[in-house]
Amino acid sequence: MDWSQDNSLCTEPEWARVFKFQEAPTTVAPLISTMENIYDWKRWFETEHPKLDESESGLVLILARRNGEKEFPPVNRVKSNKWLEMVSQARPTAGILPEKPINTTTSTTGGRRTSRILPFSEHSFQKIVERFYIHETIARVINRADIPTFSARELEMGDNNGQTYPAFVYNCRTSNAWNNDLAFSATYFPHCGLTYAIMFGCPMSVEVQILNRLNRVTSEASHPLLMPGIFMELERLRHVRLVDETIDDLEARIQEIDLVFNDTETVSAEENAARKEAKRSAWLDTMFLRNQLVNWITYLEKLIDHADELNRTVFGISEARIAAFEEDVEENFEERTGAEEIMNEYQHVHSYSSSSQDLTFHRLREGRGAAGIDESYGDEKVHYSLCKDVNSLCQRQQRPQELDGCQERSDGAKEIMSRTGNKIKYRVQDIIDEYHEKVRDCTMRVDGTRRNKYGDRKGCQP
Known part of the structure; x- marks a missing residue:
């Protein structure tokens, strides 16, 4: 069957059918760097590309700028807030607002293919595919331009040394029935908490919106x-x-x-x-x-x-x-009256709320009572109200x-x-x-x- 294959990177036969290549400035986050040619990419891969050795976690993101966007002065290792300040000074506010979409009927959909034009050479894209672990399914997703999608697949993905790791591969696509359609691919490695992602077809306005949002996150970047x-x-x-x-x-x-x-x-x-x-x-x-x-x-x-x-x-x-x-x-148990009833209650709620067990257990360890919990629902209230009783046993x-x-x-x-x-x-x-x-x-x-x-x-x- 034509399912998603393990350790299957996007290859030349797939990308040759879908993408066109035209070198242009490309943004890499979170420390903003502009890649203009193969030498910029080579230097970045050799010096700054995060490895899968569990030494780093978080998000590494490429914003592939849309073809035809006005050029912006290149930067190297600039923080996102500084880059946003530079953009606002170089372009008036009206210049970074999203482009007005154009209404189309069903008879005119599928005419735009701007997300297919990539702002780097074919050789650079080959290196990006290898180092960002871009799965081959992204070619099919982008090719079906008028069909939106979101998919998540659990696969095995590997590095150049032949070592493979469990990974989640994500593909997203918006319809090109209107202007400003986007596509997105990401590969997440749970063992190190590292996500490699690339956004296709980004106008400058979208880059600004994305970096504004990323500028507000901290540990959430690893999700x-x-x-x-x-x-x-x-x-x-x-x-x-x-x-x-x-x-x-x-x-x-x-x-x-x-x-x-x-x-x-x-x-x-x-x-x-x-x-x-x-x-x-x-x-x-x-x-x-x-x-x-x-x-x-x-x-x-x-x-x-x-x-x-x-x-x-x-x-x-x-x-x-x-x-x-x-x-x-x-x-x-022997030190508490009614300890058997307490444990039975705990086991009942523990089996009821497996999806939030890490949160509830943390609150048990911290000894927080039900009064401090706002998000409890149903039987979870019993679990939280049990915190003080069970925690007092553990502290004895x-x-x-x-x-x-x-x-x-x-x-x-x-x-x-x-x-x-x-x-x-x-x-x-x-x-x-x-x-x-x-x-x-x-x-x-x-x-x-x-x-x-x-x-x-x-x-x-x-």
């Missing part, structure tokens, strides 16, 4: 869904503007038809037919946009499901730490065996990643709710147009 989340935020801005403009256009066409219907004597048959055709096109645009929003909601829901999957697997608390905690509680006697320090630090990092995943998940859910509202907005206009059309026909009857 693999940070960039997909930012990607969804950028597409939300595009869709919101499109919905407003499409609805306004449809309502304007309806009003024009109403004027024609009330004043048939002064309007020629040709003008009447042209206005009806414009109304039909606006109606089709609204229908097409509504369908695109519904499709995009599906991919947002997939992102939420994947965030839950990461919290259960990659960022779940270690079995050793859970076992050590349960051993402590069992050894001190020094633990006979302390967990390894590295394991403690590892679980602490997992908790941070789990909480970051929850923040991403809750924000994406808010975006989904907003999309449902926009879908209802489009549906109301479409249904209103149908009723208006029926009313016109009925009014014309003798």
